[in-house]
Amino acid sequence: MSEPMRPRGRPAHTPGPTVLTYTPDGRYIITGGSNSAIRIYTVGQDGEPKTVEEGADGHLGIGATNEYFFMGAEDGTVWQYEVHSGRMEKLLVRCALPVRDIGITKDREWVAVASDELTVKLVNIEDMTKVKYLREQAKGTKHITFDPNGRFVAVSCTDGIVYLYSLDAEEPELVRKLDGVIRRLEPEDEATARVVWHPDGTAFATAEATRDVAVFSVGEWKKEMTFSGGHNGDITAVSWSPNGALLVTAAKDGQVLLWDSKTQKILRQYDLPNVINVDWHPTKNALSLTTSDGELFIYDGFLSKDHQPFLQKPLQAAPIFPGALTEISDNARRPLANRPKEAQRRERLGSPDSLDDILGYDEDMDDFVDDDDGAGYAEGLNGHGKRTNGHLDDIDGHVGKRVLASFAKPNVHLPLQPGSTPWRGNRRYLCLNLTGAVWTVDQETHNTVTVEFYDRELHRDFHFTDPYLYDRACLNEHGALFSNNPSDGPATIFYRPHETWTTRADWRTQLPEGEHIRALALSESYIVAVTTKDYVRVYTLYGTPFKVYRQKSPAVTCAAWRDYVMTIGNGPLGSDGRTATLRYSVENVKRDEICQNEDVVAIPEGSELKSVFFSDRGDPCIYDSEGVLLVLQHWRTPGQARWVPLLDTKQLERLATGRKEETYWPIAVAQDKFHCIILKGGDRYPYFPRPMLSEFEFRIPISDKPGKAQEDEEEGASRNDNMRLEESFVRGNVLLSLFKDLISSTHATATQRAELSRKELELDKVLLQLLAIECREGEDRGMKALELVHMMKDRNGKMVEAAVKVAQRYGRGVLEDKIRDLAERRYTGEDDDDELA
Template sequence: MSSATNLNRLIFAHTPGRTLVTYSPDGRYFYTIGSNNIIRKFTVASDDDPQILDTAEENTGLAASNKHIFTSSEDCTVSCFSVEHNSLEKLLVRTTLPTRDIALSPDGEWVAVASDETVVKVVSVETPSRTFTLREQSNSNKHVAFHPLIKYLLAVSCTDGSIYIYNLTSMEPELVKKVDGVISRIQDPAAEASAKIAWCPDGRAFAAPTPTGDVIIIDRQKWERQRSFASGHGASEITDLAWSPNGAFLATAGKDGKIVIWESKNQTIIARYDYKNVCSLAWHPTDNTITFATSDGTFCILPSAVPTEHVPVLRLPTCPAPLLSDSLASIPAEIRPRPPRASSNPVDSFLGDLGDDDDFISDDDGAGYAEPNANGKRPGTPLEHTSGPNKRPFTLFRPEIHEPFQPSSTPWKSERRYLCLNMVGFVWTLDQGTHHTVTVEFHDREQYRAFHFTDTFLYDKACLNENGTLFACPPNERNGEPAMLYYRPHETWTKRVEWRTSLPDGEYIVAIALSENHIVACTSNGYVRVYTLFGVPIRLYRQKYAPIVTCASFRDYVLVLGNGPVGADGRAQLLYTLENVKRDETLQSNDVVALRDAETARNVFFSEEGDPMVYDSEGVLLVLMHWREMGQAKWVPVLDTRRLEKIRAGGKREYWPVAAGQGIFHCIILKNGEEHPYFPRPMFSEFPFEMPLSNPKPKPEGSEETSSSEPFTTDDLEQTYLLSSTLLTLQTDSASNRVLDADDRISIAKGENGIDRALLQLLMLACKDEAMGERALEICGLFKQKRTLDMAVKVALKYERTVLAGKIAELRDEMDMEEE
């Protein structure tokens, strides 16, 4: 939306009403939100149409990180959306009265919520049950703002005209200062007039609007008035204000229909723009661009907001806040400008300021070079800032990791979510505000009876199988309750016994798994905890690589996925460990899950036959082959859902994996851009495995399925051969570790017959072409059974390939000699 056709022009994005705008920290996207129930996601420097995300109506707050979008609305909710998937990820918190504003901590881990309540809630993005409550206000709250450098310092603008500064470093937030007489009292919390404070980028002060239309600077040391930006809007009220990324300029909007750009150092106006009803301003993180929104539901991109002659100042590192007491001693060394030194040498006028070697060791920048301390060392300054005029900007490298997830669960949507969904049944929960209601239903209603219960522990994970249901809940720091596991068996030969077990304080559950023999819980400390079905702990060990991503189990086998070493792309590798917990034996240790760049695992489970499977974000189903032999495991693609005929014929769809077994992929088809199943529960669909060998042939819509299931083309026969060989290999690997019964032997024999049958058909096609004699002989070397070579000789003679028939006979004789 930054093309020339959309610059300096008001664009209608929402229905009339208060409209907000913000940029992602990396400057890649900007978002708008208004009184209707949508978020618009625009890509910077792109003419593509915006992405639309559904949200609540009458939105009041907007914040964004590189991964998430956060919104608040008058329906008393604060929601978290995924930037990658353009969908609702979770409901962060609910208030009892309408929300008015939200703010995101500089590390993106906490969201502060202002509402018509007298308290402010600060919620963890990762674990919403972790909450701080700020209680010192006597009236409702209008705005909140985190310190740009210190994530535990928060400012609250109250409707009574006071600003409350909190320190959040302890479980009981500490009121640092109450600043009175700066912002105006607000009678109507929904009014357009702003009481929002804006921290200076260097963190030493904040700017606040006054009732007279001026902007005052308040320092963080003594909390006193400093310089002011006066008479920019006459006596009109300020509706929003925002600092440029380096703090060199301040933008303000007022009810007088003006946007004013101020130079921070001298508090002078360098530009004015005429736009009415502006209620939200946002600077681009790196460009000379301001995007603003109005109460008419429109927004506008204002390029070159800072005039050309001032642009060099915009490119400087972080500038100091405009304080009355500014001196070299009071400005942190990291952002302190280096003063020029006078020189009597006329050459300096040509060469510039190269410095004076005579006083090379002088303390010209206040860093203490000339005054050693008691130990004879020159003390350094604390690293509170990341850049300065004489330093390159320093950025802390943070690798991109795979986020933890619970297999077969979905995010919150309309206060509901699935905790588990598989071939046995499904577990779903309903948010009732003060508690949840959990329902467990089964596909086989004759054998199992559905049940539901009131959930006061707020379970967020569940597993379901033929034996019972396993739940896990996060710790409740407000009540001091630790994380907990809860197992409820369906039925036993004795009286049904439910059991619960708690984890140590400070440890929460990342993922859980349930098999017919064991219960597995992976925790935030990197621990893998294994229990029997009735709560006896039998294993406890720490994963070598952390943080843990997820886990799955089958009988005595446990599969754990975790983040491993960081690759050249800055992304952690996804590793897996496979163990037999009964024998305490490691089968595969910290091997790599075969994902392409930027791919993630969407689901992890064991097949019906007991083989580990991963369904990735690209829609590819992978099975682990030879996993019982150390160092021999490999991931084999058995289905690529992007290749399914329904995609080719009917448009793009998503496939939610449920289970796999007997060569069949069980899933739920999602349409209309959905990424997760919702209520009412859709029907299951089945697709046979199809390995990605060649481009699929599209089938016209409405075409009839062929009455014969026999493949006749070379591609179909090669597909049949390779897939049957893969499934037979998985079956023989499993058979080698247990005693075979009659059914197993019959099944293996059928698999070998199917392979040889496909190869014989390929041989018939090769015999029809005289140039494919070598290929025909190669095919004969792939037969699983010696008796099939006799059939191959007959096929060659049928097509008058006497030479080929002789070579096949020789191959058969060699096999006889090897057996003898």
């Protein structure tokens, strides 16, 4: 049969990049190009398209549902439009760099935005404040595609690497990085690096640098076969037919080729130059193409009568199996019995809970006996129709037991350097705290390190070339500390003081061969390093080794303040071979006194330690992945320490509406406040330029979030006042106990003693306000009111006198008498602080 008549090209856009897509129902074709115009063509009609002139210039990415379509532009914007009217609905998201591609999830709830930025964003269509992030890329993204089953998303980067993420969990998780699958491309190149998923979801195709098309299996992620020998130029477009029986490719050689997926043979060749995009109609025998000349070609009746039967077949299995392919029925997920055995196995391998992997499935056994009626009588038979010995136990025990044992890996916490971030692109922070920031930039042959201070009147910023490739750092008002862990030499510690009265005061020391540093800490007096051999190495500020000892638990991190050192390690393995706890120790290295020894760090199950540091008053603090800041109370007394929450960031008022999605990067605890960096959306780490610091008042979580709406407005206001005062009382007690511990362990100054009295007075004032609320509520609240008076410190009796006046004001005569009796017993010494009179 002769080739169908070539359609007339429609001048849709100015010359340059063009994009197109069908809506999922096949009713419309939408195109965009280098100009601002957007064209909406109604399928089956030859009239003029609907033109939308509101778009930005340079459309590079497109995606559509039946109701909306999305355009990504060179200015970094992604706009949402209504399909039927073409009306611009809203700005969905904005990127700092050009948007290169757009993908839409199977459920049509999320739009993936790929740009020249390193991070890919998944934005919810209904609520654009909900954003997920794909963060593992080292270079900008050229293409992004979702598999038809909605389980995976493929990101094709300009560095020639394909990143495959699983969407099974709430947050996307990287499952495989494929290097060399696609060629390296510049963002503006017309050649394609797109991952094109087969409609059955068990394979995908990509264009190789050899101008062939490779097909990879899902699950094993390896190349199974190629469509080769077709093109003499770089491939610009690849597209499977809706049922997977055919493949169309276009290239710079001016050829569009139609392939038989089953045999990988060329069925027909079309002369169409400059084609850069190809898309099949979802249900009809039609194909649309756009060119770099800005033209759109709509091929109705694309396949000749000889080839139309290919398109009329039900969904076909991906061509990743040896030998002839077996067709499957119209329902792609149900009739697995009709699929090739290898196809079934590979599809199961794509699942994270594959029974084949666990039970040692052997697909060859299925070929001997056919179970025609599905009754299951063929199970467990060998090649002679006899029952195998598979029902007997293995020599080494049940397979399931062996597999479970092999997967029982210890659940240990990875080493943590407080204040540091992972690499993003070619830079990372080595240290972030209230003194300043230290960051490093990878220059391929060396690094460059910058140290920047907040107080530039006190210290001057400095910058140096780093041939040692430092990977950890600490910074305080006295100096900067660095370390590295080279693969071909000993680990090094380098300290540089900010000021010195000698010619040179910086120093460098090396650790024994084979011992690497897991974490560093720097105080006013000492330098601390915990190592891979679980040694705690303590040095003076000028390089003298002061102490070396091995801690009892495998080292994770450390912190230091003045003469105190806090080390944290993984706890012992449980009976299941896992560890769920972290253990900490606190020591005064100068006095050689252990304050707390191998106690448990209070981290909930399933959470992680995000940072550890001492407050400005010297109290150990931790911040966990649940967003909770905790302080170690009574830590100077052996056996008395406990972790007290100072702030649950998920209960902040700014998050009460539920519209904001943000987390907090811990920096410090100072001046009775939590200092942090606010991370917007799904960001997990601070990035450049260096963000501003924010601070939050402590709020101990004792009840619901303040400000929640109440059924009765007056009752709600009263309850909120009560909650606020109760929280203030609990928080004041904690801060008072921390301050008492501080001044009892040091030589208290007159200023500190005065501050202690002030803190006690403030606490009594809170109790007095709570007393007023109880008196206002009614006589039946008298027991609690008296209890509040009893809790007052009241060194001089003035607060009890004030409590009497409050009872008088509200006419609580019985309560007034009880308070006077309490005051009299206190003055005579009869009142016992441990009992309520």
